[in-house]
Amino acid sequence: MNGLKEETPRDRLWDNWNSRGGPRYPNEKVVQFTFRHFPASARASTRTLDLGCGSGINSWFLAREGFPVVGTDISSIGLANAGDLLGNADLAGSFVAADAWAQPFPDASFDYILCIRMLELLPEPTQQEELVAECARLLRAGGRAMFLFASPLDYGCQHPEMSYCRFYPPSEQRVAELFGGRFSQVDIDIYQTTYENRKFAEHNFLITTQK
Numbered sequence: 001m002n003g004l005k006e007e008t009p010r011d012r013l014w015d016n017w018n019s020r021g022g023p024r025y026p027n028e029k030v031v032q033f034t035f036r037h038f039p040a041s042a043r044a045s046t047r048t049l050d051l052g053c054g055s056g057i058n059s060w061f062l063a064r065e066g067f068p069v070v071g072t073d074i075s076s077i078g079l080a081n082a083g084d085l086l087g088n089a090d091l092a093g094s095f096v097a098a099d100a101w102a103q104p105f106p107d108a109s110f111d112y113i114l115c116i117r118m119l120e121l122l123p124e125p126t127q128q129e130e131l132v133a134e135c136a137r138l139l140r141a142g143g144r145a146m147f148l149f150a151s152p153l154d155y156g157c158q159h160p161e162m163s164y165c166r167f168y169p170p171s172e173q174r175v176a177e178l179f180g181g182r183f184s185q186v187d188i189d190i191y192q193t194t195y196e197n198r199k200f201a202e203h204n205f206l207i208t209t210q211k
């Protein structure tokens, strides 16, 4: 139960997912993008938001690298795990319950936003639109954001064993519509990796933006 509203099957799904602790290591694309764009000397003044932070592994990475971090999620278990992960490592960070499309912060509150494996979970196209609009609103001019989410070719969208967790991946054309016109720079890339002789493909859109 996240305190925002009555618990729904969707909340339970994500509480269950987070009760397994989430990934143990930060996402490699987050690591690459962060090191590429934020020199160590700039990190203490780079306000970061990990939107859909889950159990906080990417927040942990950012805090460890010296960034001030806020994480938001709908899963109370995820938020508690994230607080513990940073707290147990003596790192600072605050974790707040919020729906993706309604972040409780003023305009231009952040210099760097991460949204990792979350956009594809929002069932309504309008929610996906509002999420991207929220990120544009929250970024200061010149700030950067990174979004990683499943494409329709991802195994999670194609394999029956993943049907417990529905994905709503946007098409490439829809991605261009979602991100177009909100940022001064948008790069739309694909991040793909395969397993077991290509039986499974993780096939993600990797969107990096600058406002």
Ligand SMILES: C[S@@+](CC[C@H](N)C(=O)[O-])C[C@H]1O[C@@H](n2cnc3c(N)ncnc32)[C@H](O)[C@@H]1O
Pocket: 014, 015, 018, 022, 023, 027, 051, 052, 053, 054, 055, 056, 057, 058, 072, 073, 074, 075, 078, 098, 099, 100, 101, 115, 116, 117, 118, 121, 122
């Ligand atoms: C696949 S996990 C990814 C977590 C984290 N970003 C990571 O990379 O480890 C997706 C997260 O999105 C959260 N989530 C799902 N729907 C959401 C919504 N409507 N608003 C905010 N968070 C949501 C879930 O609770 C879950 O923690």
